Amino acid sequence: MKHLIPFLKRPPVVPVIRLHGSIGIGRSSLSDAALAAVIEKAFKMKPAAVALSVNSPGGSPVQSSLIAARIRRLAEEKGVKVHAFVEDVAASGGYWLACAGDEIWVDDSSIVGSIGVIFASFGFPELMARQGVERRVVAAGKSKSLADPFLPQKPEDIERLRALQAPIHEAFIAHVKARRGARLADADLFNADVWVGQKAVELGLVDGVAHLVPKMKALYGEKVRLVPLGQKRGFLSRFGLSLAQDLMLSVEDKALWARYGL
Template identity: 55%
Template sequence: MKRLLNRLLPKSWRSTVVTVPVIRLQGIIMAGGGQFRPSLSLASTAGLIEKAFSFDAPAVAISINSPGGSPVQSRLIFKRIRDLATEKNKKVLVFVEDVAASGGYMIAVAGDEIFADPSSIVGSIGVVSASFGFPELMKKIGVERRVHTAGQNKAVLDPFKPEKKEDVERLKALQLEVHETFIDLVKERRGTRLKDDPDLFTGLFWTAKKGLELGLVDALGDMRTVLKTRFGPKTQLKLITAPRGLFGRFGLFGSSKGFSAPDIAAAAASGIIDAAEERALWARFGL
């Protein structure tokens, strides 16, 4: 409507200022998330994405800074962006900050164009599962593990039991299927821009400077410069944020049932574990 009214006005009265909505997606990708360490998921980003696409603007800009995480949540976020881009007939411009790797890169390919700083990290098109094994520890501390199941494969990859070859093979088969889905998605979106490099889908990652050569990104640059060059020097960037404040978002206050001391202790312990896992993901890329 705003564009239509603008066209009906005399040229001297028309507004030349373009406002581009900006979504900032930062953090590991996983369903749910703790009270103290929110994560990226469709549930946590859908409102921001839909609000950005409701703007009367020629494009939506998305800033990504994520080392990856859940392939399912990554693809759901990707799909919501692409569905709205098609529905609203808008271009999507993605800008990589420190890293867009693994699931972070899966979201990035939702962009019609991908921009990054020369030192940004991109790629890691692969699938990984990580855990710990404690069978020897159980013996040392004299604890017996008792697991009873209905279904012989119900307790596969139990971390308190010795690893079985057949369980690992089963896990790897599942990983290959997820990897194939990831590869197909990247090929579909990047098309002929991708170079024929044998390492492209091995899980390796590169700086954006090398990523440009491989076709993983389209250009090197920052959001403000790119948008003002493309849409004019008066272009304004509008950051889309969640409607609630910090405490409301995390649910720390305003709960009708409140928090007991065990609730707070459990949340704190969970937060420490989440923080360690998140730190490990970022550290993989030297961050």
């Protein structure tokens, strides 16, 4: 109640934005639309700083870019410092989000990096042939059936996909360089490798090993008030109810986490 009494000195406030999960447009995924109100609220609280709690294996590069850009835009408008704290993993799009922080802190066992772009799918042409199923496709435009999982993979499809990936990878690299600057070691950091804890510190991908609560108390005082904020789950999601589409998204989500042993 003390913070409601105007003549008493209020403790510094640090909102903690929870960025946990894969990044995309599913109901349970992190997206700019779902997080917009949360991020706006954090910067309206006249905070001493904003903390990001990041635990993400990645996902959509566009949503990663939009979320990070919103955080940076508000941080610069309000003149507020942003600290990112990585839990299990900040890989691919998860690291893109972490780079929205002015400083990035990790646990000794946190996995960081994967600065790359991936396209993954399945192919079923042999299964189709064994089952006597004929694939019939009529398309206007030679690239309309790009990477069709029911047809054999074609060299021109691979070339086309790599051409699509290149500018996304370049944008990711530019974002990391812009945010980390001279802190980055002179090493090949952009080939989608991942690093753990202290090694990521040595490479300049993060700033140090620290946990959120003690670090915020060390920087802003023992009385700092940490206010957790996160996107709300839908009514159906709270009870484990979802559509068939969400089942597929769940499988993809588990596959993303599994790449890092989680």
